[in-house]
Amino acid sequence: MTTEPRTLTVRTPELTLRALTWGPEDGPLALLLHGFPDSATTWRHLGPLLAAQGWRVVAPYNRGYAPSDIPADGSYQLGALIGDVVDIHDALGADGRAVLIGHDWGAAIASGVSHHAPQRFSSVVLLAVPPLPAVVSLFRTPRPKNLPLVLRQLPRSWYMSVAQIPVLSQLFGERLIRLLWALWAPGYDYRQDLDAVLNSLPDKAHRRAALSYYRALWNPLYRRRKYAEEQRAAFGRARVRTLCVHGAADTCGLVDLGAHALAFLPAESRACVVPGTGHFLHLEDPDTVNRHVLEFVGPAPTAQPASPRRIHGTHTP
Secondary structure: OOOOOOEEEOOOOOOOOEEEOOOOHHHHHOEEOOOOOOOOHHHHOOHHHHHHHOEEEEEEEEOOOOOOOOOOOOOOOHHHHHHHHHHHHHHHOOOOOEEEEOOOOOHHHHHHHHHHHHHHHHHEEEEEEOHHHHHHHHHHHHHHHHHHHHHHHHHHHHHHHHHHOOHHHHOHHHHHHHHHHHHHHHOOOOOHHHHHHHHHHOOOHHHHHHHHHHHHHHHHHOOHHHHHHHHHHHOOOOOEEEEEEOOOOOOOHOOOOOOOHHHHHEEEEEEEOOOOOOOOOOHHHHHHHHHHHHHOOOOOOOOEEEEEOOOOOEOOO
């Protein structure tokens, strides 16, 4: 089995994205989305295994991460990120057999896509971040039983506050990225992953782009009207069967954040916790995480949907 990825250029109406790819080009799409601070190389374990099951695996570098474009309009809101997934799906000529897998920010994006464009994907997998409605409910619902969890989580989300202050976050820059890996992956040799993300965020412009994801999450000044429809769907309930996988020792997002995830997911969804792993569970224990994922999504189906959709966009190998 070939484990080395090929490279792919995906041109959408908004920007040009670069991606790593494994597997047959005529297979159904498995779209893998990375988080922060990370890069597409985070899928080096799962990508080849899915490819061996007949999936066409595509792992893009998210907008703003080199070698993908920094978007001209400076949009990093969830609506824009959801729109990128739809555009990639169209540009690659994918159909409803496709699966969507995300870690960290990639999981947050996949959660929104599951509500906005459920007809495009047959399964969704969320790693380290529960479905967004489940998380929001803990902070918006004034229930005393939620308070201890909220109080335990807030100190772990300090980096989000740092990201809101452009001068402060850019001053930390590379040091912030190094610190987060040290805090979130204790005991794991993350040097290869750290080198990869520093290559994807090599300067202030790219680091500003990655941190703007957090600014656009809360600050309406970072949002654009053209993504209004996708933005409204970002926190909607999932409409695609979903697998949620969390590391038991995650020091970024507490495992208890997803304790009630299934209440916000459709039938046939699953949730599991991987013992002895932290935030980067798919790297810390790839054998266990990959087994859960493969059992859920299964081998690539061969039968195509009866009613193919009209395809927009272009791609070049």
